[in-house]
Amino acid sequence: MSVKENEKLFSYCNQLIAQFEQVIHQPKKSKLECYYTGVDLGTSCIVLSVLNENKEPVAGAYRFADVVKDGMIVDYLGAIQIVSELKQKLEEKLQTELRYCAAALPPGTLALDHGVIRHVVEGAGFEITALLDEPTAANEVLQIQNGAIVDIGGGTTGITIIRDGQVIEVADEPTGGTHFSLVVSGAYKLPYEEADLFKRNVENHQELLPVLKPVIEKVSTIVTQYIEPHEVEKIYLVGGTCCLTGIEKVIAAKTGIPTYKPENPMFVTPLGIALSCKQQILV
Numbered sequence: 004m005s006v007k008e009n010e011k012l013f014s015y016c017n018q019l020i021a022q023f024e025q026v027i028h029q030p031k032k033s034k035l036e037c038y039y040t041g042v043d044l045g046t047s048c049i050v051l052s053v054l055n056e057n058k059e060p061v062a063g064a065y066r067f068a069d070v071v072k073d074g075m076i077v078d079y080l081g082a083i084q085i086v087s088e089l090k091q092k093l094e095e096k097l098q099t100e101l102r103y104c105a106a107a108l109p110p111g112t113l114a115l116d117h118g119v120i121r122h123v124v125e126g127a128g129f130e131i132t133a134l135l136d137e138p139t140a141a142n143e144v145l146q147i148q149n150g151a152i153v154d155i156g157g158g159t160t161g162i163t164i165i166r167d168g169q170v171i172e173v174a175d176e177p178t179g180g181t182h183f184s185l186v187v188s189g190a191y192k193l194p195y196e197e198a199d200l201f202k203r204n205v206e207n208h209q210e211l212l213p214v215l216k217p218v219i220e221k222v223s224t225i226v227t228q229y230i231e232p233h234e235v236e237k238i239y240l241v242g243g244t245c246c247l248t249g250i251e252k253v254i255a256a257k258t259g260i261p262t263y264k265p266e267n268p269m270f271v272t273p274l275g276i277a278l279s280c281k282q283q284i285l286v
Contacts, residue, residue: 013265016144019274020267023052023060030062030096031055038097040104041140041277042086042124046071046157047180047199048243049082050273051089053101058278062097064089065273071158076119086127105133105280107140107272109154109161109175132281138163139170140275141241145265150237151230153222153254154272155244157181160222162229174229180244182218190214208248216253223257230260240264241271 033055043050047069053062068085070078094101106120124131138152138161145152148168154161157180164172180202188198201207226238238260240251245268255262265271 012263013145015146016265016271019060019144020265020270023063023270023274024267026053026060027063027065030093032097032099033061036099037282038099038101038103039277039280039282040090040093040101040129041273041275041280042104042106042127042129043137043273043276044071044076044082044086044106044120044123045243046159048157048269049085049089050270051086051093052270052273052277053093053097054274054277054280060274062093063270063273064092076123079119079123082123083126086123086129090127090129102130103132103280103282104129105135105140105276106131107135107137107276107279109137109156109159133279135276135279136163136170136173137161137272137276138173140279141272142168142170143275143278144271145239145241145275147239150239151226151233151235151260152239152241153226155179155222155240155242155250157243160225161242162226164230164233164235166233172229172233176225178218178222178225179242183215183244183247186215186218187211202247205246205248212247212249212253215247219247219250219253220257223254226254227258230258235260238262241268243269245269 035056037056039054041052048067050065055061070082076082106124147165152163159175159177159179162174184199184202187202188195245264251262251264
């Protein structure tokens, strides 16, 4: 897909992400001091995104962490501490209290883990106003009418089928960026932490793509399994693992379905979560 085609397909998405990337470094105070926060508790990264009354990005912060495994929180106190610290950091920059937030979970885990997620954000000092699944949040930004959203996070791959703008099926499988890092660790004889950093460096992506092709193809096989019963014409990638340069080409070749991704797929879901935030507490 050409640059122009990408810009047209992800016009709103890429614009929103570009604004968010800018305010991570240079926050903008809202004149009305009306803020909506999204809390994304990812397997490898926790992201807080803050929007103003017009749902425009005004601040953001993130931290790589390992408090979540395969989409489930395994370090409850650690998660609260990180969210609290990021919240305080943003409040100092915006010179106000961030009160309301939305949060999200991998598809299919809402009934299992929603209480823990809620306790984490409330433990960090937020009042939660919405709790939704990650692909639904992602589509707040992507605005896809038909197709499959594939969210390759740190621990899991979420697959969501969208028809006429509505979610008709969701699935979540325990394969993600953690497995990519394990492959890099084995191939380069590196400790896991060093392999994970090596994988994130865009300068290494061209070299890594052939090394990671088998695990990408495994993800593609999982995706194919879930989308085969549906008439899916396009696949849209989100999630930090999809930042790997060229991953969309491997998935398209394996699935036989055109596959696209925005300029920075890492921040799609966090921004969608913030867009779902309200000023009415969830009961």
